[in-house]
Amino acid sequence: MAQNWYERHVLPLLIDLACGSAPMREMRRQVVPTASGKVLEVGIGTGRNLPFYDAARVHSLVGVEPSLRMHRLTRKRSQQAGIALQLVGLSAEQLPLADASFDTVVCTFTLCTIPDPVAALREMRRVLAPQGRLLFAEHGRAPDAEVAARQARMNRWWSPLAGGCRLDRDIPALLDAAGFAPQLQQRYLPGPRVVSYHYWGEAVAA
């Protein structure tokens, strides 16, 4: 899809900045270190999770990220973390990867942005080995009707500014629709309530 100047030059920097916030770092700290074996990270962005991997547990890491402008910073962070990374510049809805070929799939703060999140989650389930785990941390639809209504209203202007991010994705419903059985925690993190309701945990194929 053609990108305008803002999307090409400003958005990658803004996304990197926003993804470095303290509450997001705390989410990453809770889910990423348990990744093990052959790991796939979907929507790896600028590699904000890379410092949180336990290099001793990760045998290999493939990162899928369609925004090629982010790849330079992602590569730099993988070198700093001492983790060899194979980067794939494609979308998550159609992964060019073999069935049952990963032990762990990591997906953080990305289901908000993927245009077809159920298709992407089905692909994640397909490439996971039978006992494989999906580790996730995502913001999404708030449980309070008033906040959820505000999220739905704000999407109209928020989404174009934030690279397609939707504020009100129903994360448990998406996981369920894609055939995952999640163990998740959810609550508001510090920050404006429209963007701070989070879901995190792990899931296996149902």
Ligand SMILES: C[S@@+](CC[C@H](N)C(=O)[O-])C[C@H]1O[C@@H](n2cnc3c(N)ncnc32)[C@H](O)[C@@H]1O
């Ligand atoms: C808010 S950023 C989060 C980046 C990273 N996951 C993190 O935790 O910092 C959302 C990411 O989803 C990526 N993305 C958007 N559409 C995608 C798609 N169809 N498949 C895979 N990634 C996608 C964006 O390019 C961006 O890097």
